[in-house]
Amino acid sequence: MLIYQQSRTGRRASAQAPLQKSDLSGIPEAFRRKQRADLPQVSEMQAVRHYTRLSQQNFSIDTQFYPLGSCTMKYNPRGCNTLAMLPNFLARHPEAPADHSQGFMACLYELQEMLKEVTGMQAVSLSPAAGAQGEFAGVAMIRAYHDARGDTARTEILVPDAAHGTNPASAVMCGYKVREIPSGPDGDVDVEELRKVVGPQTAGIMLTNPSTLGVFDRKIEAIAKLVHEAGGLLYYDGANLNAILGKVRPGDMGFDVIHVNLHKTFSTPHGGGGPGAGPVGVSKRLQPYLPVPMVAQDGDQFRWLTEGDCPESIGRLSTFAGNAGVLLRAYIYACMLGGEGMERVAEYSTLNANYMLKRLTDAGFDAAYPERRATHEFILTLQKQAKQLGVNTMDFAKRLLDYGFHAPTTYFPLLVPECLLIEPTETETREELDGFIEALCSIKQEAEENPEQVKGAPYNLPVKRLDDVRAARELDLAWKSDTD
């Protein structure tokens, strides 16, 4: 039931608003609203019960194993939340002057420094609000770099077929054409195909390494050399940074620009679709173009670097300084991990993924790249089950929900048919992994013995499978009190 359907005319949560009656006589009638907006009229308790009940209809990291590939659904430490919400942090106005900002800016400055070190880049700007905005900033910096050199004939960004959809979309927002590069049969980028298309029109290449195929691209040095020799730059999509944190750095692989998804690797919560944060790091040659604002240290004082300090900056990406509260959470997390803790993130996420891969292939599932090591994630392909039993990946995914596990990423990357991209993260216990493995095995058995059982899933959730076609055809995007 919607909150609107619990609404009764004249009911209010009256303690929540100012007590005095509205006097709007100072605002001329012509500017005023004629009729109140149709918002629900409920008591405070009704609202509390309603949204508590709705929360209970979600899967979440706090309630379930959530092995969504390329999303890094690791535990979000409570301490990060509590400390980022200290009253003075919440009350700080974004335009507060420097003398009321030193504590906050110290946290941001140190986070910039830690990200520089762990990514191997020369400088960092924390301002992008999410991974996709980090990508936009990164490609805009590549463009600014070429433009500043008068190198304006570069019109293309190369993107592997395994890339996140945001990569090509971000390149287009920066005014580039996108050319897709195929992956080879071993999952690495096909260097020979790359050689054919790289050239004077190449502005850069966007890569995720490890890629979304769950493997580390072993030819990264050759790729970097090829693209750099053609005058292009390398963009690193940090979505999979968790796999290599403290082990190998994008800067050392030859990347010129990188974004980090703090809501993945640095464990800030996903909030049902954000907020995230996508700081960008760059090599020396791109430093002048970093988005503003950034934090600088002068002696023992911190200050903002803004448009005036960075005349070549690609500019501003949000009204103020990005998702500050997310940045604080990531900073607190990084402090609790320290250098060694960061390295352990890569180690144990990789251990968990390789353990699952081995046990699942032993149980008869097909790995997409059986000859390769898993990174922090890996791909199973259910092509065999789909062909022989008529039970596809979506059916397996929905049935997993009945077993109390969130499904892995399905049907992505697009080039592996019937795929499940599984990322356990380092924070899961072995028992939890075993439980998930047993569930998948048990669903496989159901699929062999009683495929309809799997195809009709889920059964134990608030709703059964939803009609997506109807949702798109008979659009119902907002409640109207008088029509229902």
Added chain:
Amino acid sequence: MPFIPHTEEDVREMLVAIGAPDIEALFDEIPANLRCGKLKQLPQAMSEMEVAGLMSVRANQDGQPVCFIGAGAYDHHIPAAVWQLASRGEFYTAYTPYQAEASQGTLQVLYEFQSMMAALTGMDVSNASLYDGATSLGEAVLMAVRANRKSKSRRILMPRSLHPAYRRVVQTMVESQGIELVELPFDPAGGHTDPATLAAFDGQDIAALVIPQPNYFGVLEEVDALTDWAHANKALAIAVVNPIALAVLSPPGEWGEQGADICCGEGQPLGAPLSSGGPYFGFMCCAQKLVRQMPGRIVGRTCDLDGKVGYTLTLQAREQHIRRSKATSNICTNQGLMATAATIHMALLGSEGLERVAAACYANTQSLVQKLTTIGGVEPLFNRPVFHEQALRLPISADGVLSQLSVMDVLGGLDLSRDYPELGDVILVCATEKRTETEMHDFQQKLQMILTC
């Protein structure tokens, strides 16, 4: 090991299962020469207690001055229930609701959010949030250029009375797509965009006109005339609004003869703490006929196999994970949790509660301006009606005055000369419903002291 549950026995047995001698062997596909070794610049790990001590020192260092700055972020009361509910792990630690059946909570909240935003703005439909106010306008401009088939010019009229940071962000977002942003001057007496200045563009090919309400100076714009001018000139009208102001001001869906085409803005006043500028959320609403050009997530109501009502992400063919380079935007992660908080906030306040908040902000700002202008040399800069902000001229350097006030724990407004050097020593002040008579009186006393000595 922080947040890693493995026992030594776990590790041993897992490695045996994998058939690897040690964890290090799992990284054997990474070329050895690329490995970074121990990173010496990273700090030692701290316990939760130690980091709590550090953060408490840092937070105390910044204090909690009394805030009379608005300028795009407003210090409103947030009912206790809002963040107690939004911080529930089931909302806080869920992902984007790709698996609809396991995400009905988030999806229904977002459908309610869309319904409330559509009601508040008077528009047909809403998306499920964008990053913030400035980027929502950037997306609105890109959307208008895609949607306005009658225009080929890629020219956008953007008033100088619009938030300066919004203008800069839009510039960053659209410049490589050949979109031209044309600045409209504001009236020096009224602080608004005089519709008469648009006559210079009559009959020209314009893709869209941006209309802020209220504008950056808090001044109310002639939204009906501006919207009608846009439509008469085959341009789309993009409204940029403050959602709290909409509780009392005419909604964009009713502006002029036909209403605005796209409406966007900063959602922060609906339940997001000031929090140094984020996370906030951008919102975007539009006319039904433009919905397929809208960026970002959209939730639709539908049925399950048994005909039971349920919610799901819809019109995904607009989005990057399906359309890749042909998507309406690159946006993926948005500000879902902030939209969740806003939904709860709106449900608790209702339209009458929001109206009381808006009216109290209006009254407080009037009272503050009345107090401050009793001081010699302090006077309103503009003569037009405002909502909850007002630009005031000072007799001496605004920068110096604000610094002195800051030392006394009063954030006495924003120095407008930073972005509008032509205005001279002018501050922009705001008093939300949270500011008390005592605080306003104290501000007046301190300002008077500074100006008289």
